Amino acid sequence: MEALRSEIILGFVAAYLVFCVAVGLWAMRRTHSAGDFFVAGRSLGPFVVAMAIFSSTLSGFGFVGGPGLVYATGVSSLWMVAVSAIGYGVGFWLVAKRIRMVTEIRRCLSLPDVVAARYNSEGARFLTALTILLGVMGYLATQILALALVMQSILQGTEVFAGVSLVSCVLFATAILVFYSVTGGIIASVYTDLVQGAVMIVAGLLIVIVAANVFDGGIEQASAIVLADNSEAMMPFGTAGIIACLSWFFIFGFGLAGQPHLITKMMMNKRISDNRTIYPMSVFGYIMAALLWVSVGIVMRAVVLDGGHDPLGAPDAAAPAFLSAFAHPLLAGVVFAALLAAIMSTSDAFLNIGTAAVIHDIPIAIRGRSLDRELLWARVFTIVIAAVAAGFALFSFYQNERLVAILGAFGWSTFAAAIVPVVVIGLNWKRGTARGAVVAVLASLLINFGIEILPISLPKDINGGFLAMLTSITLFICVSLLDKRPKHAPEMARIMEI
Amino acid sequence: MSVVIPILLVLALLWVLLAVVAVQPEPSVPNSLPHPDIDGMMAGSDGLARLAEIDLPAFSLQAATLILVVLMIALGVSRRYRTLPFWLGLAATAILFLFVWSRIFLGHQHFLSTGEVHYVLGFPAPTAWVGYGIWASGLALLLLYVLGFRKFIYTHEDEAEFERLVQELPDGE
Numbered sequence: 001m002e003a004l005r006s007e008i009i010l011g012f013v014a015a016y017l018v019f020c021v022a023v024g025l026w027a028m029r030r031t032h033s034a035g036d037f038f039v040a041g042r043s044l045g046p047f048v049v050a051m052a053i054f055s056s057t058l059s060g061f062g063f064v065g066g067p068g069l070v071y072a073t074g075v076s077s078l079w080m081v082a083v084s085a086i087g088y089g090v091g092f093w094l095v096a097k098r099i100r101m102v103t104e105i106r107r108c109l110s111l112p113d114v115v116a117a118r119y120n121s122e123g124a125r126f127l128t129a130l131t132i133l134l135g136v137m138g139y140l141a142t143q144i145l146a147l148a149l150v151m152q153s154i155l156q157g158t159e160v161f162a163g164v165s166l167v168s169c170v171l172f173a174t175a176i177l178v179f180y181s182v183t184g185g186i187i188a189s190v191y192t193d194l195v196q197g198a199v200m201i202v203a204g205l206l207i208v209i210v211a212a213n214v215f216d217g218g219i220e221q222a223s224a225i226v227l228a229d230n231s232e233a234m235m236p237f238g239t240a241g242i243i244a245c246l247s248w249f250f251i252f253g254f255g256l257a258g259q260p261h262l263i264t265k266m267m268m269n270k271r272i273s274d275n276r277t278i279y280p281m282s283v284f285g286y287i288m289a290a291l292l293w294v295s296v297g298i299v300m301r302a303v304v305l306d307g308g309h310d311p312l313g314a315p316d317a318a319a320p321a322f323l324s325a326f327a328h329p330l331l332a333g334v335v336f337a338a339l340l341a342a343i344m345s346t347s348d349a350f351l352n353i354g355t356a357a358v359i360h361d362i363p364i365a366i367r368g369r370s371l372d373r374e375l376l377w378a379r380v381f382t383i384v385i386a387a388v389a390a391g392f393a394l395f396s397f398y399q400n401e402r403l404v405a406i407l408g409a410f411g412w413s414t415f416a417a418a419i420v421p422v423v424v425i426g427l428n429w430k431r432g433t434a435r436g437a438v439v440a441v442l443a444s445l446l447i448n449f450g451i452e453i454l455p456i457s458l459p460k461d462i463n464g465g466f467l468a469m470l471t472s473i474t475l476f477i478c479v480s481l482l483d484k485r486p487k488h489a490p491e492m493a494r495i496m497e498i
Numbered sequence: 499m500s501v502v503i504p505i506l507l508v509l510a511l512l513w514v515l516l517a518v519v520a521v522q523p524e525p526s527v528p529n530s531l532p533h534p535d536i537d538g539m540m541a542g543s544d545g546l547a548r549l550a551e552i553d554l555p556a557f558s559l560q561a562a563t564l565i566l567v568v569l570m571i572a573l574g575v576s577r578r579y580r581t582l583p584f585w586l587g588l589a590a591t592a593i594l595f596l597f598v599w600s601r602i603f604l605g606h607q608h609f610l611s612t613g614e615v616h617y618v619l620g621f622p623a624p625t626a627w628v629g630y631g632i633w634a635s636g637l638a639l640l641l642l643y644v645l646g647f648r649k650f651i652y653t654h655e656d657e658a659e660f661e662r663l664v665q666e667l668p669d670g671e
């Protein structure tokens with residue numbers, strides 16, 4: 001079976017991609033309106049929503065970048081992943097109930113719709129939509145590039161496709177992604193998320209078992225090897241240091257609830273009371289899948305330090321190298337399918353919210369109404385956004401590495417800094433004003449872009465995203481308190497009392 | 499009193515602590531260095547030296563962040579449901595958060611001063627508190643949410659009120 005490793009992996013990946021196409025075709029028959037396309041008609045059951053929430057959260061970064069970070073910097077990045085249970089808590093306690101109420105009462109199709117309803121402000125809608133669009137382009141480009149690189153590495157392992165180019169992989173990967181996103185909209189997205197999430201949980205659990213058996217003494221022996229080489233790498237703040245870790249705790253803890261591709265899913269459940277089961281299922285799924293992040297990184301660092309494996313060419317090779325060296329071909333097939341699932345489940349969510357920003361929110365903010373024939377334009381712009389992001393990905397890879405890095409790094413922190421005050425706090429605090437929201441979003445954009453573009457480095461490893469988020473939250477509250485008390489529409493006032 | 503006022507106070511404290519961290523002298527050693535033998539790996543430098551100037555402000559910074567989490571959670575609950583049982587549950591969660599954080603921080607300090615290592619479920623104890631402890635304290639929030647869902651998140655009265663609101667929509671949706 002070992003001789004057929006590449007073919008087995010390819011078989012699993014091909015089966016997974018065929019499944020995605022089939023779901024797209026099935027979902028097309030259930031997508032009759034823009035409401036179906038963007039919020040699945042608010043008809044999803046709790047299990048589907050839970051899996052969609054957690055699988056959208058854990059992108060390719062979790063399956064490739066995460067183990068790579070642990071390999072490179074020790075346990076520092078544990079702070080990004082351990083805080084997820086608290087991050088989901090912030091999301092469910094502060095967002096899940098009211099966002100679903102506003103969605104139903106105001107028939108919202110997107111997060112900027114919710115913002116506009118809450119603040120009665122087209123300016124706040126426009127800035128939220130613009131932030132989403134900017135963040136989506138960077139995020140999506142990084143995901144498409146990662147998807148293509150993984151596909152290329154899988155195909156190059158076979159004799160038939162050994163010479164496949166990156167451009168071909170980008171085109172193929174984007175085509176599959178676009179197919180099911182265009183035909184089935186968010187319905188295809190959440191139902192592929194369902195299987196993608198299940199695959200990720202299974203892969204996470206199995207990989208931990210494998211990782212625990214690499215050394216006779218299990219994970220403890222791997223930890224001891226890393227600690228003996230460099231104690232700080234294995235101690236709680238890793239090599240990145242305490243302030244970097246605490247910054248990540250802040251950004252990933254509070255910021256999780258500000259990720260639009262995640263909280264948009266909270267608009268789609270059938271009943272608000274389902275949140276009582278969606279929350280634990282989402283946390284459980286994330287923790288199971290994230291086990292891979294930690295265990296693979298530590299074991300690969302230990303194996304290399306112990307001389308059991310050559311040093312890796314790049315930290316991001318930690319997970320693929322682990323699979324090649326220690327995983328049974330069948331398990332490697334499952335995990336590679338899970339890796340594609342992680343990337344695609346996040347990508348389709350970004351495509352959906354980016355399309356909503358372009359065809360729904362920005363036109364309403366500018367001319368007072370959405371595009372005519374919204375469903376048709378939604379499908380057209382899903383293709384356009386994917387094509388532009390794929391172009392960004394290729395341009396970045398061949399011409400300018402900084403471009404996608406800037407946009408990608410910009411994504412999470414900007415979403416967090418812009419959306420946490422405006423949505424997470426704003427939905428729960430009647431005193432929050434439109435002016436406060438506009439200032440918070442602008443501050444988020446300026447600080448995050450400024451730190452990425454200008455040669456600014458903050459002292460003591462303070463993370464720019466942390467600074468941006470602290471600034472935007474503080475500004476939102478202070479500007480709102482200094483502003484006139486807002487007048488809410490009657491139904492919004494009643495929602496905010498519930 | 500609105501819970502936003504304490505939130506604002508904690509935000510102010512975070513700004514002060516961040517400023518204190520920022521103005522401390524640079525440590526005598528860099529935070530991390532490339533691993534001496536293996537390309538692509540980083541190695542942490544002297545743990546005591548890199549924490550020397552910022553240990554107390556950093557400890558306080560995280561403690562303030564955890565208090566902020568708890569206050570934000572309180573913001574998510576309607577004022578009329580912020581009852582004594584709710585506050586007790588939230589206070590217990592806050593104590594758990596701070597306990598876990600103190601185990602992480604003090605465990606690391608203990609290691610730096612003595613070099614003693616105890617392993618818990620595969621990791622040195624302070625690191626295990628990050629992995630398992632932070633996850634577990636997040637689960638306390640989850641437990642409070644699930645158990646208190648019909649008491650202070652979305653009561654049956656809330657549900658009925660929302661149903662009335664839906665029925666009042668112009669087209670009867």
